[in-house]
Amino acid sequence: MSTFSIYSLAAILLVGLGVYGLFTRQHLLRKVMALNVIAGGIFLLLISTAYRNQDLFPDPVPQAMVLTGIVVAISATGFALALVRSIHRRMAESETDPSQDSWDQP
Amino acid sequence: MTFWLPLIVLFSSLVTGLVIFMLPEERSRLRTTLNMLGASVKVAGVFLMAWGLLAHDVVYEVRFTMGFGFDFLLKVDLLSLAFVSLSSNLWFLTTLYAVGYLEGSPNRSRFFGFFSLCVTASTGVALAGNLITFFIFYEFLTLVTYPLVVHRGTPKALEAGRTYLWHAVTAGAVLFLAVVWLQVLSGPFDFVPGGALHAVENLSGTDLKVIFALLIIGLGVKSALVPLHGWLPTAMIAPAPVTALLHAVAVVKAGAFGVMRVIFDVYGKDFAADLGLLSPLALVVVVTILFGSVRALMQRELKRRLAYSTVSQISYIVLGAVVLGPLATVGGLVHLVHQGIMKITLFFCAGILSEFLGIYRIDQMDGVGRKMPVTMALFSIAALGMIGVPPVAGFVSKWHLAQGGIQGGQEWVVAVLVVSSLLNAAYFLPILHACWFKPAAMDFEGTNTQRGTFSKWWEAPWTLMLPTLATALFSLAAGVFAGWEWSPLGVAEKIARGRDGGLP
């Protein structure tokens, strides 16, 4: 078992866990976490790929890809969490105030 | 000019229609002027084309390559000329009638806009030089007649519109499949008098049979072949000018015209007969003729009876195409024109009756001949023509059809015609008897106030009476002067000569 293969297998298992969590968990926070676990798995796969060859330095291209990916992932996560919070607040409001049925279009 | 004239004929109503859409509702005088101007330009253009084609053998052709395997082709031959002159002249008259009929009702800009587009579509159907161009206009016709059928917006009208649409759109889809399939098999081709397909090699008979069936289903809905006729009787809910248009000028005619194009100019009558395609179609046609007549007999509403009468009469045209004798071809072709002018007269009269006397049912018509002698006289001429009483036009068609049947050794045609004529008589004569000889069933004076009273001879505004008078006289003249070279019969003979080797 080379380092590459154990880490890449671990990466795949992380992806699998994340996808399973995404499909089965209902809570929105959990779904966002699951997506982040998937992302972590993919990044791990990329970095273990980069690690395969150590002649000069680890392949910098996957590393750059992961850095870009991390920023993209955190942007989307932040956005999603802001949405979750807003939706939660609106729904709580509409529960206490039945006249304001905000599920309908304005 | 050979390029522009067909386009002028086509665009005269298209431009009129589009301009009318933009007009505000209250500009009725301008709208009428525009309408009549467009109709006149179209009639004049058609006459010019007829003169050029008949006297100088000019070929009018407009061809655009559209870049996905076919050409957009407008081409004038005698058959298209016959149909286009019928539709342009009748459009002129129907427009006049509609102006009077709809006076003061809402949404007239929309109505006349679609009315013009409808005639544009039927002109396109007439001038189409290949199957795909035909299909384009045929579908366009469906789209622009829908708003006319639902014009009143009542639940009944919407229901009728839905029925019409389902029939027409489904048929369109079937036709589309057939057209594309044929194109894939044979490559692009134009209409050729006598048939285009027998010249194409490597076509399998089975494919051609299936395609023929699909084509006939697609076209049969509009031409109201049983059992695809269901939409026609319900569509009579539309205003009278629209029913006139549906039955005599545009929709039903486009279907029958399409069947003739397919049999004469795509397959060729002989080729189709060799493939054994005509006999099954003949069976359908006979059933339609008899079924339509029987159903007409059972109707109590005047317009519904007329509608079922159309179902039966239109099939005479198709009968002309499926009966082998060359004279039958002539009979079918001439009936294309004759049925149009006679049926439109009947609907015009029915419109006048309903609008001014409130008569919708046949049992209300007792004694109406004394109240509206002129209208009912015109109605009687057309009704007698439908039965086939000489010298009105209907006789000429039936005579030729019967002779064609004998010529082709298909004596059953005569029997069918006799039975059908008896049925025609059975549903028209009681009406004539009732309106002329029975005492008045209702107090007409009370109902007459609906739209004001008119003088003794003008029983309705002149815009309504004049078109009715004209079409009735045409139906009479077409029978009386049938022997003239340029009568409908004469033209039909010329058309048939190009398509049927059996004619002298």
Next chain:
Amino acid sequence: MNQVIWVVLLPFVGSVVCLLAHRKAVFALGMAASLGTLIVSVGLVAHVWEHASARVELGGWATPLGIALHLDGLSALFLLLTAVVGVLVGIQAGSYFAQSPELRAMGSRFWPLWLLLWGGLNGVYLCSDVFNAYVLLEISTLAAVGLTILSGSTASLVAGLRYLLAAMFGSFMYLLGVALIYAGTGQLDFLLLSRGVTPQVHTLTAFGLMVFGLLIKSALLPFHFWLPPAHSSAPAPVSAVLSALVVKASFFLLLKIWFVVFESISGGTPGGMPSQLLGILGSLAVFWGSFQAVRQSRLKLLIAYSTVGQLGYLFLIFPILASPDFQGHEALAWGGTIFHLFSHGLAKASLFLAAGCLLQAMGTDDLHAMRDIAGRLPVITFSLGVAGVSLMGLPPSAGFVAKWMLLRAVLASGQWWWAPVIVLGGLLTAAYVFKILAHTFVPSEGEALRLNSVPLVMTLVPLALAILCVLMGFRADEVIALLPAVPHFGTGKNGWEMP
């Protein structure tokens, strides 16, 4: 060919400027950027028309190391569609967002996000690098979600979150495919990959994952759940953009991935299962989307479901092109698909904008409230009708040309079983289009609904889109002429003849 980059730069410049500019100037600046992008896009179409495809290596670094932009006929057509719809939607937005202070505030958010989205879309059309495509998809997705929730209503927030989660999952699946393919081949460029990919377990898996991710983003049937709420709850100009353009961008990438990057895999299995599967899912989408559209009683939701149905037709290209007896008919399949994409883009934008006008005039988009609309709002009804005709695929319209070519391609490929899909799909489409139109003819009972006024420009833009859709039906030659460079780009297999 350095000007290629300008279709990406101009919208981005516009976005930055609009973000910083005063609220009153936003529309003028945004339109300036839009028009500039339109001009450059037309220029690029002309370039492809004259010189075939072009390639630019960004930063001067040759491709395995750097990123290249690739312009071919397919990209040029997508650029053109986006630019035309973009400019017209921009005009509409200018007048839509000028009506009240709240809408003006919304407009000042609309423009930066929309131009960012536009730049991202144009980038996708030009991209030639699998990872670059991921970043571009993300920028488009986040901007699109931002636009979806522009109105701030709860329904739109819920729809936006659903959209965001689905799109993120799709992106991650795509990225996983990218990771595998890079691990296997050490390449990221489309062209180099298309030469380097061989059918092995990891490349096949990568292919499957990338396609899977893109299918989620282009809302093919089982993955369509996010689309109708998102497209129906956004403001009208946004819905138009989302339905007409954004889903198409993922489809564009799917075409490139399928036919260019993995040509050796997708082309190596003639009539193979994956392409048939896509065809089946596409057909089911046609039926299911149209069926759902017929059942809706709210106009915008109906139009959104119609998008699900119409997108289904696009996926017929995969089984058709996989057919072994299809030599010489590729142009028909490509032409039909591209025409359908164009006609759907224009018609759907027109429908959504017209629906927006109706929503504003009536205060609701309930179909039953649309009494006597045909008489009182004739221009809007006319646009609805004409755009609907094109969706149905009836002549004279671009939609008809599309159906014609697709049906011919289907019959010519010997896979007749797709023909009923095209025909029946058209019938179902007719059912929902006429469901809309029939309601417009019903006369009002008693007191007529009071209609709010709609600015003239807002009624004319949908009309212009619908008319464009009809006019396009008359010119198919040019579009087909642009296409030959598509499927085998760079390998020199050019020059189809129309059969």
Next chain:
Amino acid sequence: MNLILLFDVFLIAALLLVSWRLLGASDLFQATVLFISFGLFLSLAWIRLGAPDIALAEAAVGAGLAGVLLFGTFKGLEPGADRENDSFTSEPCRLDPISPCPGKIHLLLAFTCVGSLTTLLVLAVLDLPATGDGLTPMVSQFLERSGVEHPVTAVLLNFRFYDTWLELGVLVAAVLGILCVRNRFDLRELKVLQAPDVMLRRLVMGLAPTMALVVVYLLWLGDHAPGGAFQAGVVLAAMLVLLWFSGHASITGLSRMLWLFCLIAGFAVMLLVAVVSALWPEMRPLEFPEEWSAMIILGVEVVATLSIGVALSSLAILSLGAVDDPGGS
């Protein structure tokens, strides 16, 4: 060797266990804490795999910022929920409140799908070549001409400049999107949920200068060693969030224009580079002359650090800020 293998196995087991628990734990608070430790274990993995650049970014973003965001959102959803509350299942927050909880069939279906997906992926990964250079030779060949010495920075800011630029665009798009969600146009006067305590204020005050130094150091480091705009930006973001959290002056004090300038500066400067290079006749788009590339990259990095810091901290502050929205104005 065996020791390293042991470490690997331990690390992977920890990763899998943590992710399993964080998705499975019934307590959402626990899950949030586990999520932060998941990020930390991932950064350990990055260090182990020779990617210290990413370890830095991951520790700051994956564990730090994402953890703060999740924790803050969790607090926002359940203000009453605290450590003692073990059963956070009373009212699940879902998109579709009507749909029932997943039944057995749903779970089984999901398990089958995920199982086959994972199996396929395992096969694919086992099929991958055990060695492969990727683009390493190309990068080392052109490293000299890139203007920087550290290969990752060279890839990010020269070879794949386009990606990095677009990624800043993604950040901008996300911030604009959140502004829509919060119905805001800027961050002015955005309050913290709970009043900060005095200890924290003092602590942060003392920490801030150190963090600022770290930012500059990381930025400078990026030229030749692991570090650079990303890492520096992330630390800057952490500093800004902490300052805000403890009630000090932070980006919430900036005027709308100034804040927008900072937010968009990185994207705009790279856009400017793109525009200039596209206008320059002899140059490819996004190309810069070799002799200036070090300068340009440094300049871009400085501005990008600022933008990344401001954007990420805006994400956090907008997500965590008190809910009393002022409404659009």
